[in-house]
Amino acid sequence: MTVLDGILAGVREDLAQRQSEVSLAELKARVSDAPPPLDPLPGFRAPGVSIIAEVKRKSPSKGELAAIPDPAALAAAYAAGGAAAISVLTEQRRFGGSLQDLAAVRAEVDVPVLRKDFIVTPYQLWEARAWGADLALLMVVSLPGGLLDELHGLALELGLTPLVETHTEDEIARAAELGAEVIGINARDLTTLEVDRAVFQKLAPHLPESSVRIAESGVAGPEDVAEYRRWGADVVLVGEALVRSGDPRSSIREFIGS
Numbered sequence: 010m011t012v013l014d015g016i017l018a019g020v021r022e023d024l025a026q027r028q029s030e031v032s033l034a035e036l037k038a039r040v041s042d043a044p045p046p047l048d049p050l051p052g053f054r055a056p057g058v059s060i061i062a063e064v065k066r067k068s069p070s071k072g073e074l075a076a077i078p079d080p081a082a083l084a085a086a087y088a089a090g091g092a093a094a095i096s097v098l099t100e101q102r103r104f105g106g107s108l109q110d111l112a113a114v115r116a117e118v119d120v121p122v123l124r125k126d127f128i129v130t131p132y133q134l135w136e137a138r139a140w141g142a143d144l145a146l147l148m149v150v151s152l153p154g155g156l157l158d159e160l161h162g163l164a165l166e167l168g169l170t171p172l173v174e175t176h177t178e179d180e181i182a183r184a185a186e187l188g189a190e191v192i193g194i195n196a197r198d199l200t201t202l203e204v205d206r207a208v209f210q211k212l213a214p215h216l217p218e219s220s221v222r223i224a225e226s227g228v229a230g231p232e233d234v235a236e237y238r239r240w241g242a243d244v245v246l247v248g249e250a251l252v253r254s255g256d257p258r259s260s261i262r263e264f265i266g267s
């Protein structure tokens with residue numbers, strides 16, 4: 010069993026619990042009252058590098074990263090620093106996140122918000138929309154067969170922007186077949202948790218010309234952002250370095266100016 014298999018088993022148990030508490034019909038009713046999602050594409054396509062700043066308490070590779078008692082305040086600092094979007098980890102067991110964090114961030118900031126989770130069912134996309142997300146992460150590695158297509162289509166129907174995450178050339182080919190507009194390359198292999206930023210350098214040339222190119226993971230400082238930029242990233246997604254920074258607002262400014 011890989012690390013990812015273990016994470017997904019926990020995700021499915023937690024999902025079953027939530028589904029027993031809130032029906033899909035109830036979620037759909039909430040969505041019909043919710044305002045339309047924001048479009049992150051103008052921010053992602055703006056000149057220079059754009060940053061997605063992540064609210065991340067812990068991770069399977071590093072354990073506890075930061076306490077984050079007030080995720081909305083952290084997100085406000087990210088937005089003040091110029092983040093193009095905020096990513097909120099909502100997975101509970103390994104990352105210490107929740108849908109409450111997503112809602113708190115949504116209520117605080119005007120920039121687009123990404124639900125970062127292991128999304129494997131339509132129900133989770135309805136949840137994302139009901140709790141105020143504008144984007145939803147779809148990881149190719151955990152969506153075999155037609156499931157990727159189905160969830161990508163549903164996300165678009167719900168007005169969410171799908172961020173399709175890849176880690177291999179085959180996964181990029183699957184993302185391209187879908188016509189995905191926003192494609193991430195995760196430098197972290199989720200089956201082993203090893204980070205190698207050069208994976209982005211190697212794979213970026215295979216991304217479709219028209220897609221928004223997102224480099225995910227492994228940024229320690231501005232020089233790493235600059236390197237991803239040289240390798241063709243439009244957007245860089247940063248978690249750990251920002252939650253550990255004493256001054257996330259200045260850190261983002263530095264990343265953008267790098």
Ligand SMILES: O=P(O)(O)OC[C@@H](O)[C@@H](O)c1c[nH]c2ccccc12
Nearest residue numbers: 195225226227228246247248249250
């Ligand atoms: O903390 P880092 O190394 O800056 O990484 C952030 C982000 O890329 C990482 O949290 C991530 C990328 N893809 C994921 C999928 C699920 C959970 C987490 C992730």
